[in-house]
Amino acid sequence: MPITERRFSLEIDCWPGPELSPNSRCHWRVKQRATRTFRQRVWALAYDAALPGMGEAKIRITYIVPDRRQRDPDNFLAMFKSGIDGLVDAGVLAADSAEYLTILPVQFEYRKGVKAIRVDFLR
Numbered sequence: 001m002p003i004t005e006r007r008f009s010l011e012i013d014c015w016p017g018p019e020l021s022p023n024s025r026c027h028w029r030v031k032q033r034a035t036r037t038f039r040q041r042v043w044a045l046a047y048d049a050a051l052p053g054m055g056e057a058k059i060r061i062t063y064i065v066p067d068r069r070q071r072d073p074d075n076f077l078a079m080f081k082s083g084i085d086g087l088v089d090a091g092v093l094a095a096d097s098a099e100y101l102t103i104l105p106v107q108f109e110y111r112k113g114v115k116a117i118r119v120d121f122l123r
Contacts, residue, residue, distance in 0.1 A: 005122060005123045007121050007122060007123055008051060008052075008120075008121050009118055009119060009120045009121065010045060010046055010049055010051060010087075010092075010118070010119045010121075011116055011117070011118050011119075012041070012042060012045055012083065012116060012117040012118075012119070013045075013116055014038075014041065014115065014116070014117075015063070015079070015115050015116075015117065016034070016038045016079040016080060016082065016083065017034040017037070017038065019031045019033075019034040019035075020034055020035060020038065020078075020079045020081070020082060021075055021078070021079055022074075022075055022078045022079075023075065035082045036082075038082045038083060038086070039082040039083070039085050039086040039089065040086065041086070042082070042083040042086030042087060042090075043086040043087075043089045043090045046086065046087055046090035046092050047090045051090070051092045051121075052092075053091045053092060053093075053094070054092060054093060054094065054121060055094050055100065056094070056099075056100050056101075056102075057092075057093050057094070057100065057101055057102070057121060057122075058101075058102040058103075058104065058121075058122040058123070059093075059101070059102070059103055059104065059119055059120065059121055059122065060103075060104040060105075060107065060119070060120040060122060061076070061077065061080055061103070061104075061106050061107070061117065061118075061119055062106070062107045062108070062109050062117065062118045062119075062120065063076055063106065063107070063108050063109070063116075063117055064108075064109050064110075064111050064114050064115065064116040064117065064118060065108050065109065065110055065111070065114075065115070066110075066111070066112060066113050066114055066115055067110070067112075068110055071108055073105060073106040073107075073108075074106075076106045077103065077106045080106075080117070083117070083119075084096050084101070084103075087119070092121075104122075
């Protein structure tokens with residue numbers, strides 16, 4: 001079996017708010033509210049999907065983008081940090097430390113008019 005075979009995936013119907021971008025210069029309380037909101041959203045979606053818990057995990061984050069503009073993958077990975085925390089809260093991931101989690105480079109997939117995120121959990 002190839003090491004990157006998909007076991008299951010979770011599609012998130014929204015992106016993190018712009019306040020979660022490393023380039024954002026918003027007030028800390030605004031960022032904290034956006035972090036909590038996105039983390040709880042990902043937790044709820046993962047919980048409702050009844051995803052199985054994983055010990056060591058490898059994930060690939062794919063942003064589904066509404067246009068073909070160039071994007072910075074590093075910023076989009078940093079924006080998803082609270083989403084990873086939501087997956088840990090839901091029990092899907094054991095922890096977000098390097099001992100338990102490997103994150104593959106962020107990918108982008110074009111779908112006209114759609115903004116979503118797909119997290120693939122790999123073997």
